[in-house]
Amino acid sequence: MRMEFYRPVNQVLQRYIEGYYFISPDGNSERLHYWTFPNNFFIVSVSRDIKIEANNNKITITPSLQENIIANFVSRYISPIEVLVEGSISEITIYFKPLAINYLFSNAHELLQMENTLDFIPFADFIPAMKRILLESDRTFQRQSLEDYWMSKLEIREPGLMESIVSDIESGLKIEDIARSNNFSRQYLNRLFTRNIGKPPSEFYRIHRFRKAIKKQKDIRNLTELSYESLFYDQSHLIRDFKQLTNVNPNAFFKKVDTVNANVWLFI
Template sequence: MKIKFYKPKNGILKKYIKGYYFILHDENAEPLKYWTFPNNYCIISVSLNTDVLLEANKITVIPTDQTNVSADLVWRYVSPVEIFYEKPVTEITIYFKPLGLNHFIKDFGDILRQNNIVQFNAFPDFKQEMEKILNYKERKYQIQELEKYWLSKLLHKNFNLMRNVLQDVESDYKIAEIALKHNISRQYLNKIFMKNLGKSPSEYRKIQRFRNSVATKKHFKNLTELSYENMFYDQSHFIKSFKNLTTLNPNAFFKQVNTNKNNIWLFV
């Protein structure tokens, strides 16, 4: 089954949303399974007439005869997660950039203090409007109404400090140097990361460098060049970090994942 990834058409939403994809219900299709690896996105999936089971390293989506709207939010995992559909269902999945979803939900920090959530329902009209969008027959209307809905929820928040700190964490500054640069303690730096992103600076950095290495693999001849370009200390550090996040060494991983694809956010 081919899945098309859409980037937001609206210029404002592009600041906060990486993109989204749709799945269509197909009673005659084979089960669908893929693996996804750690990332720094907040991911909302909404499906019609399903039961969704969220386990430690697996998300199972089961079609049901019961009419309902299921929604889940995932923002933190540090090992591969298996996504399994007994049958393809009617679904939309939205990828919010780091700090992106914070701009739509008033008390997002309260949500991040919980575990990944089944039955996510941030707004009184959320499930009702998502159901309408998923029931549109034409994709262009689905996209139009989806973007209109999220624009209606946009809040004006000041994340200047977090954005500056985030930029430094994505560089080669040491964590202690970042805290010193912004005149805050390491404990406070960790606190604002947990509050706004649901993970520590070091965890965020580790995942970001892994993702960058996957995205840039095709530009480098060997793992040594790739590891240094993505700010790993050396190749052994790169391999260790890679295995921690994927359970595979880089060579084995890249044999299974085609990094020449446009959308390598989805690893089958």
């Protein structure tokens, strides 16, 4: 099977979608086995003719003799998820940026409270549209159709308060200072953030800092320097977070994972 990751071509969608990948048969291996690590995206996967089983941070996907289209999403996880694909399948997975679903789905707050589901049908035309896209053999047309579909659902608005808060948190400002600058209590900021992002700001920043360290690692080989460049307190702080988010220490992680790739998976 073949897994190919793309960034959106549409410049408007680039604000809302980090990227998407296709899994498709290629006549070679019929097995994919990898780990995916915590991130702050809202991840939607759509597959054709499959059975899916999810439990204990492991997702197993196998072909089904019964024709179907199955869509699921994951909005929050703080431990690695093991993904095992046994047999040839067709799948599209989209990584929506933080806040993006608030511009796409009228029930975004409800979805974020669920954190994940194996039965995701956000629009009446969603399943038929995804089926047509999955059946399309021309990759260029397939990508265009996928991006056109999400553009048709997008309610474009000017960036507002939440975008400002997310930017402040990503830059490393203290939560107390952000709350104070907006005349909020810390408790209110936590509630507001969790309602719109699906997790508290402290968890969001911890994952953002972890992902920032992964991006910087290809240019910084020393863990001490990487710690400070990624806004960790020190090297032991970085090691502790990596162990909690990847189940291994950072040296072991970076030896096994190619951080130059557009997305970060550990293939087994």
